[in-house]
Amino acid sequence: MKKFFIAASLMLATSASFAQTTATDWTANDCSSTSRNLFTALNSGKIVVMVWVMPCGSCINGATAAYNAYQSFASSNPGKVVYYLADDLGDASCTDLNTWITSNSIGTLSNMTVFSNSGNVIKESDFGGSGMPHVVVMGGTDHKIYYNKKNSATNDLSGITAAINSALKATSVSNVANTIRFTASPNPATNTISINYSKAVKSISITALNGQVVKELSMGNGKVNPVINTTDLSAGIYTIRITDAEGKIGFTKFIKE
Numbered sequence: 001m002k003k004f005f006i007a008a009s010l011m012l013a014t015s016a017s018f019a020q021t022t023a024t025d026w027t028a029n030d031c032s033s034t035s036r037n038l039f040t041a042l043n044s045g046k047i048v049v050m051v052w053v054m055p056c057g058s059c060i061n062g063a064t065a066a067y068n069a070y071q072s073f074a075s076s077n078p079g080k081v082v083y084y085l086a087d088d089l090g091d092a093s094c095t096d097l098n099t100w101i102t103s104n105s106i107g108t109l110s111n112m113t114v115f116s117n118s119g120n121v122i123k124e125s126d127f128g129g130s131g132m133p134h135v136v137v138m139g140g141t142d143h144k145i146y147y148n149k150k151n152s153a154t155n156d157l158s159g160i161t162a163a164i165n166s167a168l169k170a171t172s173v174s175n176v177a178n179t180i181r182f183t184a185s186p187n188p189a190t191n192t193i194s195i196n197y198s199k200a201v202k203s204i205s206i207t208a209l210n211g212q213v214v215k216e217l218s219m220g221n222g223k224v225n226p227v228i229n230t231t232d233l234s235a236g237i238y239t240i241r242i243t244d245a246e247g248k249i250g251f252t253k254f255i256k257e
Contacts, residue, residue: 023136023143024126025209025239028086031094031114036084039239043141043179043251047073047081047167049160052088052124052134055100062133062154067107069160073168074111081164083112088132090120135160139167141179141241141251180250184240188255193240194227200245201226207239214238221245230256 025039041048049070053059063085070083085106087097094116098109115122127136131150137160138145147163149156182197195201200222206215214233219226222245233256243249 021145023138023145024123025143026122026126028115028117028121031098031116036113036115038138039143039251039253041082042138042143045080045171047137047139047164047171049081049083049164050127050136050138051083051085052122052132053085053097053100054088054132055092055097055104056132058151059133060104060106062135062152062156063101063106064104065155065157066133066135066160067112069157069164071107071111072161073164077168080168083107084115085112086115086117086122088117088124088130088134090117090122092116137163137167140171141249144170180242180244180248182242182250182252184252184254188257189230190257191229191231192227193230193254195225195240195242197225197242197244197250200224201242202245203243204228205241206233207241209237 023038023042025037027035027037029035038048049066051063051066053063067083070081073081085097085101094114097114097116101107101109101112101114124130124134127134127145128148129150133154134150135147135154136145137147144167146167147160149159180197182195184193184195186193195204201224202219202222204215204217204226205213206228207213215228217226217228235256237253237255239251239253241249241251
């Protein structure tokens with residue numbers, strides 16, 4: 001009954017594209033009990049098509065359009081684009097979601113990743129509010145959002161396809177090849193954290209889980225193994241992005257205690 005009343009309310013909402021341009025990180029177990037992290041997928045070069053559903057009748061067209069757009073790249077970009085479907089509030093079981101997907105011909109279960117979203121850890125509110133369905137296309141090590149629409153506006157095969165194309169161009173093989181590896185220590189950190197990398201680092205940015213950049217540092221011509229003051233950061237999990245003297249970038253996470 002709760003789902004019915006929420007669905008009725010959402011049908012009255014205005015469908016629109018949202019101004020939010022950066023994704024918010026999350027970690028959740030999918031229906032195969034595999035832990036998934038959004039930023040890990042994006043940083044590895046994946047384009048993520050994310051769909052929230054109740055599930056409900058009004059969710060069918062948008063979820064199907066998103067799936068068909070995603071599948072249109074299966075041959076040209078194998079493994080590059082992924083389709084995530086999650087319950088909006090985390091109160092639908094994996095069995096219920098799988099039955100809804102199959103009975104409404106949304107797509108092939110083996111070609112998608114489904115989340116019951118238990119505990120509501122994949123928060124739709126972090127991506128511009130509620131709407132059924134809600135489709136977001138994300139890509140790149142900058143975690144950029146290329147498409148963000150809700151309700152009937154998501155029945156938009158051409159728009160979702162265009163967004164995936166844009167994300168693929170921005171996260172081309174050449175960009176992925178420029179990704180570097182480094183470590184940060186100590187981790188967890190208290191007052192400072194050191195960047196351990198063999199080449200000079202020109203810039204550093206630290207991003208919170210909500211996607212907000214909380215610290216940016218520029219080091220002119222570059223500095224080897226720079227040390228970052230973390231005393232002004234609240235306790236939590238952060239992502240460090242560095243750019244070296246050759247313009248290559250890398251990411252790692254750390255915990256601030």
